[in-house]
Structures are given as C-alpha cells and as structure tokens.
Amino acid sequence: MTEALFLFDPTSDDAPIQTDELHSGWNIALPQSVRKHAIQVMRLGRGDDLELSDGKGLRIQARIEDAESGLVKILSVGRQDKPVxxxxxxxxxxxxxxxxxxxxxxxxxxxxxxxxxxxxxxxxxxxxxxxxxxxxxxxxxxxxxxxxxxxxxxxxxxxxxxxxxxxxxxxxxxxxxxxxxxxxxxxxxxxxxxxxxxxxxxxxxxxxxxxxxxxxxxxxxxxxxxxxxxxxxxxxxxxxxxxxxxxxxxxxxxxxxxxxxxxxx
CATH class of the missing domain: 3.40.1280.10 (SPOUT methyltransferase, trefoil knot domain)
Known part of the structure; x- marks a missing residue:
C-alpha cells in the first residue's frame, strides 16, 4: 500500500524542521498539524510508514517511532525537480x-x-x-x-x-x-x-x-x-x-x- 503523504511547513513554530540537514536514520518530531491528521484522524501508529513534503519538491519517507509524541524515523530523503x-x-x-x-x-x-x-x-x-x-x-x-x-x-x-x-x-x-x-x-x-x-x-x-x-x-x-x-x-x-x-x-x-x-x- 502506498504511504499517505502530508504537507508540512518547515518553519512551523510547533516543530521547525531544517530541511537542508535531513539524513536517513534521524528522528524528527512531526509538526502538530501533521501529527493530528496522521495519528488522530488516520489512526497511524508505531511502525506505520508515511511521507512528508514541503510542497517544493522535498520528499521524506519516514516511519512512526512514537505515536504519542509524534516522533518519526527518516528512512530516505529525496527531491523532485520542478517541471521545465x-x-x-x-x-x-x-x-x-x-x-x-x-x-x-x-x-x-x-x-x-x-x-x-x-x-x-x-x-x-x-x-x-x-x-x-x-x-x-x-x-x-x-x-x-x-x-x-x-x-x-x-x-x-x-x-x-x-x-x-x-x-x-x-x-x-x-x-x-x-x-x-x-x-x-x-x-x-x-x-x-x-x-x-x-x-x-x-x-x-x-x-x-x-x-x-x-x-x-x-x-x-x-x-x-x-x-x-x-x-x-x-x-x-x-x-x-x-x-x-x-x-x-x-x-x-x-x-x-x-x-x-x-x-x-
């Protein structure tokens, strides 16, 4: 099954993410808006995979480590070029x-x-x-x-x-x-x-x-x-x-x- 994708704002006050410093194996906290949608609405839990994007080409594959705190482990980081x-x-x-x-x-x-x-x-x-x-x-x-x-x-x-x-x-x-x-x-x-x-x-x-x-x-x-x-x-x-x-x-x-x-x- 294809993982659900969630858009996030890297500059969000509740969980800012330095998108240019992300690496596989790192743990990051989901922004509150994403955490609410992924965990409370879609009922994703520990071990479930999801994708994150800043809406500007960045694509992060991650796995939920702790649903309560919204902690996820990064599996891969990629970037899609803008169409010519x-x-x-x-x-x-x-x-x-x-x-x-x-x-x-x-x-x-x-x-x-x-x-x-x-x-x-x-x-x-x-x-x-x-x-x-x-x-x-x-x-x-x-x-x-x-x-x-x-x-x-x-x-x-x-x-x-x-x-x-x-x-x-x-x-x-x-x-x-x-x-x-x-x-x-x-x-x-x-x-x-x-x-x-x-x-x-x-x-x-x-x-x-x-x-x-x-x-x-x-x-x-x-x-x-x-x-x-x-x-x-x-x-x-x-x-x-x-x-x-x-x-x-x-x-x-x-x-x-x-x-x-x-x-x-």
Missing part, C-alpha cells in the same frame, strides 16, 4: 463550487499554477481572505491525496485586462495560452502540434516554458473576451462536440496536455 514545461490553469470563478472542483481535479492531474479569473460572466465573486483561503486549502488537500511533491502555485485573481497581459507576455517568452471555447475553429490536434514544437524548443534551449489553459464560467466566455484574448496571441480551441461544464473542461485539456508532454505513460 509547466501547466497553468486560468479558471473563471463559478457558482456551486464548480471552480473548486476544477482546481481539485487539476491538482490531481498535475497542474503547476492556478490563476483565479473574475470573468465578466462569473456569477461568483472573489472575496479576499475567504475565497483564496478555500482555494489554497483545496490545492493542499488534492496535493496530499495525489501524493505530489510540488504544491501548485496559487496566484492572485486576475481580470480580463490582466489575462491579455498574460497572453502578450507568453508571445514574448515563447509560452502558449489556450482558450477553451465551444465556437472555436482550431481543433485539439492543432494545439498538440503547437505543444510538440514548444516542447522541442524547450528541450533545445533548456528554458522553462508555460502552457496556460483558460476556462470560462457557467455562461461561457463572452465574444468580447474571446476577441481580446485572441488578439493578444492566445489560441482558441474546441475540445469536441460535447459541451463540458466549467468544472470539467480544464481537467480534460490538462489531461490531454499531460499525455502529450509525456507526464503520463
């Missing part, structure tokens, strides 16, 4: 928690960056200190569930004009922005060709690149927004004949991109 080809999801706010469903599944698939978008047609509104906390907690939970070493970066929410700026920067840096829209004429096979070309350039010059997928709200992306993004250099694409929900469209696109980039065998 990054996947970003620009997700419009959606009612009924569909946006949170989208970023939850996107995290499980392997998205690297999540950008909330206050679309002109979004019924839900962004509330600083509340919405961002809920989205971050969703990313954390999905990262642990999927046992990832990298926690997706949650960026500030953006407006239409800021997405235009993202598209313009993508043109300069060799990145790619894909807008999912039911009335687009470009097919996914054309997108895959562009992604293959981009991956080849990335391999040649070893410079990180980002593929961003823009997903609209329940009512779809407006014609004005589509024109703004397309004029700024984004590629508009239709996934297929079926119309997908806001919680599903980005997930399907990211799954296809992961396969194209070789993340999935």
């Amino acid at each position: 080809m990054r996947l970003a999801l620009i997700q419009a706010l959606a009612k009924g928690g569909h946006d949170e469903q989208a970023i939850d599944m996107a995290t499980q698939i392997g998205v690297d960056v999540v950008i909330p978008w206050q679309s002109s047609r979004s019924i839900a509104r962004w509330k600083d200190g509340r919405t961002d906390r809920k989205w971050f907690q969703t990313l954390q939970s999905a990262t642990e569930q999927s046992r990832r070493s990298w926690l997706p970066e949650l960026c500030d929410h953006v407006s239409d004009k800021q997405i235009v700026a993202i598209c313009q920067r993508a043109n300069v840096h060799g990145d790619l922005v894909i807008v999912l829209h039911q009335d687009a004429t470009d097919t996914w096979s054309q997108i895959e060709t562009a992604v293959d070309d981009m991956a080849a350039k990335c391999l040649a010059d070893a410079r990180p690149r980002t593929i961003s997928v823009i997903v609209g709200p329940e009512g779809g992306i407006s014609d004005e927004e589509i024109e703004m993004f397309r004029s700024a250099g984004a590629k508009c694409c239709v996934l297929g004949t079926n119309i997908l929900r806001a919680s599903c469209a980005g997930v399907v696109a990211l799954s296809l991109l992961s396969r194209t980039l070789g993340r999935w065998s």
Whole structure:
C-alpha cells in the first residue's frame, strides 16, 4: 500500500524542521498539524510508514517511532525537480463550487499554477481572505491525496485586462495560452502540434516554458473576451462536440496536455 503523504511547513513554530540537514536514520518530531491528521484522524501508529513534503519538491519517507509524541524515523530523503514545461490553469470563478472542483481535479492531474479569473460572466465573486483561503486549502488537500511533491502555485485573481497581459507576455517568452471555447475553429490536434514544437524548443534551449489553459464560467466566455484574448496571441480551441461544464473542461485539456508532454505513460 502506498504511504499517505502530508504537507508540512518547515518553519512551523510547533516543530521547525531544517530541511537542508535531513539524513536517513534521524528522528524528527512531526509538526502538530501533521501529527493530528496522521495519528488522530488516520489512526497511524508505531511502525506505520508515511511521507512528508514541503510542497517544493522535498520528499521524506519516514516511519512512526512514537505515536504519542509524534516522533518519526527518516528512512530516505529525496527531491523532485520542478517541471521545465509547466501547466497553468486560468479558471473563471463559478457558482456551486464548480471552480473548486476544477482546481481539485487539476491538482490531481498535475497542474503547476492556478490563476483565479473574475470573468465578466462569473456569477461568483472573489472575496479576499475567504475565497483564496478555500482555494489554497483545496490545492493542499488534492496535493496530499495525489501524493505530489510540488504544491501548485496559487496566484492572485486576475481580470480580463490582466489575462491579455498574460497572453502578450507568453508571445514574448515563447509560452502558449489556450482558450477553451465551444465556437472555436482550431481543433485539439492543432494545439498538440503547437505543444510538440514548444516542447522541442524547450528541450533545445533548456528554458522553462508555460502552457496556460483558460476556462470560462457557467455562461461561457463572452465574444468580447474571446476577441481580446485572441488578439493578444492566445489560441482558441474546441475540445469536441460535447459541451463540458466549467468544472470539467480544464481537467480534460490538462489531461490531454499531460499525455502529450509525456507526464503520463
């Protein structure tokens, strides 16, 4: 059985961990938040294995020595490199928690960056200190569930004009922005060709690149927004004949991109 993974903050006040000085055979105390989840909620005990990650590539395999004190022995320490080809999801706010469903599944698939978008047609509104906390907690939970070493970066929410700026920067840096829209004429096979070309350039010059997928709200992306993004250099694409929900469209696109980039065998 695969060990459960728990995210931790190395600078936590209750149990700070010097991540650059860890070695196999060492004993460390679990931070209180991890201890509560692993021992009180999941009922792990002495002799049970678990994994720890700081969400920035560090991965620690450990075995519980003393459940009461939260003491664990380190079995191995490793680090996963950050992907050179990054996947970003620009997700419009959606009612009924569909946006949170989208970023939850996107995290499980392997998205690297999540950008909330206050679309002109979004019924839900962004509330600083509340919405961002809920989205971050969703990313954390999905990262642990999927046992990832990298926690997706949650960026500030953006407006239409800021997405235009993202598209313009993508043109300069060799990145790619894909807008999912039911009335687009470009097919996914054309997108895959562009992604293959981009991956080849990335391999040649070893410079990180980002593929961003823009997903609209329940009512779809407006014609004005589509024109703004397309004029700024984004590629508009239709996934297929079926119309997908806001919680599903980005997930399907990211799954296809992961396969194209070789993340999935």
